[in-house]
Amino acid sequence: MTGTQPPSDAAPGPATAQARLAALDQRLGDPWDSGNPLGFTAVLEADERAEMFADGESALDAYGLNAEFVPVAHGGRLTRVDHLVEIMRTVYRRDPCLGLGYGFSSFISSVNVWTAADPDQQRQVAAILLRGGKIAAAYHELAHGNDMARTDFQALPSGAGRLLLNGRKEVVTNIQRSDAMVMFARTDARQGSRSHSQVLVEKDRVADGKMSYLPRFASAGMRGVQLGGVEFRDCPLPEHRVLGNLGQGLETMLKSFQITRTTLVGMFTGALDTGLRTTLRHVHDRRLYGRTAAELPQVRSTLAGVFLDLLMSEVFATVSTRALHLVPAETGIYAQAVKYFVSKTLIDAMNRLSGVLGAHFYIRDPHSTNAIFQKMLRDIQPAGFGHIARSVCQMSLLQQLPLLARRSWQPGVPAPDDLFRLDADLPPMPFDRLAVSAGGRERLSSSLAAGLQALSADDPAHREVRRLAEGFVTDLAALAEECSRLPVTELAVDASSHSYDLTARYTTILVAAACYETWRHNQHHPDPFWRDPTWLIAVLHRLSAPAGAVRAPLPEHIERHLFAELTERHEAGQGFGINKNGLPAG
Amino acid sequence: MSTSAVENQADGRSTEDLRAWLTQCVALHVQLTPEQIKPDVPLTDYGLDSIYALTVASEIEDHLGIDLDPTVMWNHPTIDDLVGFLTEPEQTA
Numbered sequence: 001m002t003g004t005q006p007p008s009d010a011a012p013g014p015a016t017a018q019a020r021l022a023a024l025d026q027r028l029g030d031p032w033d034s035g036n037p038l039g040f041t042a043v044l045e046a047d048e049r050a051e052m053f054a055d056g057e058s059a060l061d062a063y064g065l066n067a068e069f070v071p072v073a074h075g076g077r078l079t080r081v082d083h084l085v086e087i088m089r090t091v092y093r094r095d096p097c098l099g100l101g102y103g104f105s106s107f108i109s110s111v112n113v114w115t116a117a118d119p120d121q122q123r124q125v126a127a128i129l130l131r132g133g134k135i136a137a138a139y140h141e142l143a144h145g146n147d148m149a150r151t152d153f154q155a156l157p158s159g160a161g162r163l164l165l166n167g168r169k170e171v172v173t174n175i176q177r178s179d180a181m182v183m184f185a186r187t188d189a190r191q192g193s194r195s196h197s198q199v200l201v202e203k204d205r206v207a208d209g210k211m212s213y214l215p216r217f218a219s220a221g222m223r224g225v226q227l228g229g230v231e232f233r234d235c236p237l238p239e240h241r242v243l244g245n246l247g248q249g250l251e252t253m254l255k256s257f258q259i260t261r262t263t264l265v266g267m268f269t270g271a272l273d274t275g276l277r278t279t280l281r282h283v284h285d286r287r288l289y290g291r292t293a294a295e296l297p298q299v300r301s302t303l304a305g306v307f308l309d310l311l312m313s314e315v316f317a318t319v320s321t322r323a324l325h326l327v328p329a330e331t332g333i334y335a336q337a338v339k340y341f342v343s344k345t346l347i348d349a350m351n352r353l354s355g356v357l358g359a360h361f362y363i364r365d366p367h368s369t370n371a372i373f374q375k376m377l378r379d380i381q382p383a384g385f386g387h388i389a390r391s392v393c394q395m396s397l398l399q400q401l402p403l404l405a406r407r408s409w410q411p412g413v414p415a416p417d418d419l420f421r422l423d424a425d426l427p428p429m430p431f432d433r434l435a436v437s438a439g440g441r442e443r444l445s446s447s448l449a450a451g452l453q454a455l456s457a458d459d460p461a462h463r464e465v466r467r468l469a470e471g472f473v474t475d476l477a478a479l480a481e482e483c484s485r486l487p488v489t490e491l492a493v494d495a496s497s498h499s500y501d502l503t504a505r506y507t508t509i510l511v512a513a514a515c516y517e518t519w520r521h522n523q524h525h526p527d528p529f530w531r532d533p534t535w536l537i538a539v540l541h542r543l544s545a546p547a548g549a550v551r552a553p554l555p556e557h558i559e560r561h562l563f564a565e566l567t568e569r570h571e572a573g574q575g576f577g578i579n580k581n582g583l584p585a586g
Numbered sequence: 587m588s589t590s591a592v593e594n595q596a597d598g599r600s601t602e603d604l605r606a607w608l609t610q611c612v613a614l615h616v617q618l619t620p621e622q623i624k625p626d627v628p629l630t631d632y633g634l635d636s637i638y639a640l641t642v643a644s645e646i647e648d649h650l651g652i653d654l655d656p657t658v659m660w661n662h663p664t665i666d667d668l669v670g671f672l673t674e675p676e677q678t679a
Contacts, residue, residue, distance in 0.1 A: 149636045192628055193636040193660035250636055251657060396637055403644050437640040437656040488614045
């Protein structure tokens, strides 16, 4: 399906994000109901055929998911990207193939347009999306991977205001069934950082015989997603199809992909939510040694730990997503840190759950109760390499450490309070204020030390928070000292493992700061779970283990507290993340 | 009296000092000797990648005490171009 029919009820209305989220959830129905045509059995059957889930796509057409990717100014529903993330988590909980292959790939391409294109191009792209069309983000070439400055695909000026498209793009989502493509192309034959541009190619304007498709690429996970390729031969394109100015491509990409790199990883928590729910259902049904598996302390410990990983991933992703609205000049750092930290946390957590499920995680029969787990385990893997590789983000963070140490890690001005207040409204996404580089300036890490002043000396729980949190404040000072002396040779790709580990320490401090400040600024939260410091103590405890070390178990009373919350949410059919009841009213 | 960033430095740092400092800075990053860096060859040819060039721009800011667009090295890809830009009268500190 190319989705060119107008979705039946997609017109952007006044509905709040909360109402839209509820409507989407209701439309998709109970995933575990084997009679639900949009349930897991149908999802798995499509996956077995390596097809996109057609009924799921029809449901998303009817909901008008594409309108969520289009800013309100262009006729869509997008104002807050944190709302978009929560809506997409609902899709990822059902089927990550739908999340990526129905729509998010169109968002990846369109953020380039909202960031850099002229008003006419923005109107055209909005029109394609709002009528249910797809726009592929044609960046990838097998020979260069994430090294975009080496891109070979050409759109070289050929005189008379024309470019000539030549070359291939490979392993690109929806390239064949899309209506248009945003293509990352070399527009100057010379090497350099001003030699590339994005061009908007509408397929119905491509001359016959100038474009052909490559065979589909099969994949281990996300089997339904249609990964394809395209080849152009001397295809003329008017120069006004360039987004922004010629040579602006790398700059546009580095700015706009801060949005998609932050939000995409944040959506993948939906896959872990389903993995955790599947495991919980299993351990409550499974009887071992005269009791259910859910009563075994080791099982409870693993499940509580995974719940905690999901919570802290969502808190860090939420703060980083809110940062896109509030402190866009800093988000070059946070986008990389989220990718680096959250993707590994989610994948590790899924692996631990597979240990609890034992042989049951291996079953693929679409009618088996647990079969959705193996799909989620495969489908969550692109969190670590899709859109950009986790290792590339680590490398990029490493290069910035001395600058960060010099410019940001001294006690300084903390980040604004609204970054952490979950009920504080956000201004519309300021696409024009994203910066190509944060220049080593961020305020999240140093917010931790400033925020600790709010703790009471009389409350034992507060004293425990302080004890644990001060470890990260001390480590930031040690990191500043060490990183300011890092030789240049330790900032390159062949740096030592020790230097790479410095990035792990730094991102851990960012996560600790995000969680502490989120707790501190939400003492008026309607849910006592968020006001109580126990979850925070658990997070700080968990983050305190050095990278690679075997983590000490959480104190028993904390584990009990987390498991009780997890059980309550499970029984009530609530989400396991930061918004257990969907989005707050507003 | 020039108002360029370079001439404005209190210690009277000259254009040649700036050229030598920039060359040394880039040479360190790409693990070559300063003598191997030719002033009219794009620095990407020596392996200075686009992302790293953004970080080097911040180092130039701190060295000269001025604010620069992070893409300054993208827009002025050789040592000659960069020195020329940084010593323009408009580049006031």
